[in-house]
Amino acid sequence: MNTMKQFPETVLVLGLARSGTAAARVLLDGGKDVTVNDQAASYDDDSVQELQRKGAHLVLGSHPLSVLGGIEVVVKNPGIRYDHPIIAEAIRRNIPVVTEVELVSYLTQQPVIGITGSNGKTTTTTLITEMLKYSDCNVKLAGNIGIAATEVAQTMQVDEKMVIELSSFQLQGISEFRPTTAVLLNIFEAHLDYHGDLESYVNAKCNIFKNQQADDYLVYNADDSTLKERVTHTNAKKIPFSVTKNLQQEGAWTNETHVCFFDEAIIALEDIVLVGKHNLENILAAVAAAKLNGATNEGIQHVLRTFSGVKHRLEFVGMIQDRYVYNDSKATNILATQKALDSFKKGIVLLAGGLDRGNEFDELIPHLKNVKAMVVFGETASKLERIGREAGVQVIKHAEGVDDAAKIGFALTDAGDILLLSPACASWDQYKTFEERGDIFVQAVHTIN
Structure with missing residues (x-):
């Protein structure tokens, strides 16, 4: 059921993308009075012209406070x-500030499965979606991993569920958004340049369950x-x-041989390819x-017998001259690289480096025990070299970027070794995205060759 009529009438959309x-689009289709403000967009952009035809008021090229009138x-x-000056002023004026995902609650009343965490969101979101699809459930994917949530919500049918990957940035800006099943994977210090401190980051993540009720589910990491x-502060049923x-009386777990849900064995561990x-x-x-x-x-x-990972998240690239090559470019923080390193027992040649956010990398030291060589690059190269030396890594080389690092690193491997790109850093010092x-x-x- 679409309840957009209950959403406020005059709306500022700040930032397009x-x-x-x-x-x-959704707000204009719902009859709202919409002002769009974006500094980088052009009046010649097809999407901007579309919004103008629909009736949007366009303010492009700057961010005047007058857009809040x-x-x-x-x-x-x-x-x-x-x-941001516009956001800070809106808050000063007690104007609510939300993100696009907030609109989902006004567009559909169908079940929503929301997934968040510092690491593993994309993999878990993909797994849930595929598990439901192969169980003949009607499901649509949305959020960071797919189409914008509002676009999906508009098309939801009565027998469909939405699976949505949610970032802390999205969740900080919700008021009414309520997933019927919330999944909280883990919390690790991240995005403090955005949130300001760890407490604010944790609060944003935990917003995923703030509106849940007794008939909803909260799946969370008990470790x-x-x-x-x-x-402990949720109203939902905890799993x-x-x-x-x-x-076996509460949720999902493993014994020595199987993945289990409550007291039911679901699949043998040896059958899982991830x-x-x-x-x-x-x-x-x-x-x-x-x-x-x-x-x-x-x-x-x-x-679980066929899924070998999402692209850029510990993605198995293949065997090249008897070396195992893995692309973990999505490892944009220390925890992700720790987990990648802990996944292998063999000799690892680690390629790491990227944007310097001011942190050190000492937490990686205990996880470098199986690393025989490192190739470091980007703004953090010297920091990563330091912790490599402290961990006793025998060979550490510098590279200009990942293409150079791949070749240098491969030359340091022997047959049976792991060549692992797991940067522990964002990409923006040298590349537009981690995907690039x-x-x-x-x-x-x-x-x-």
């Missing part, structure tokens, strides 16, 4: 920080002490998952959310 454009609510692009404490605890403890956590979360939403054991088994960085790496290793 994919989510802002989608939000503006008469505005009842601001829908901002998730990437825009809260210290994460921060989450375990925070979820924990754990790789260390027996949860590697790594962190992926086992993602699998448990996905199994719990999928089972709660109608997935069959057969559907779950099919996915990963694609360049994959192209480079395929040119090695």
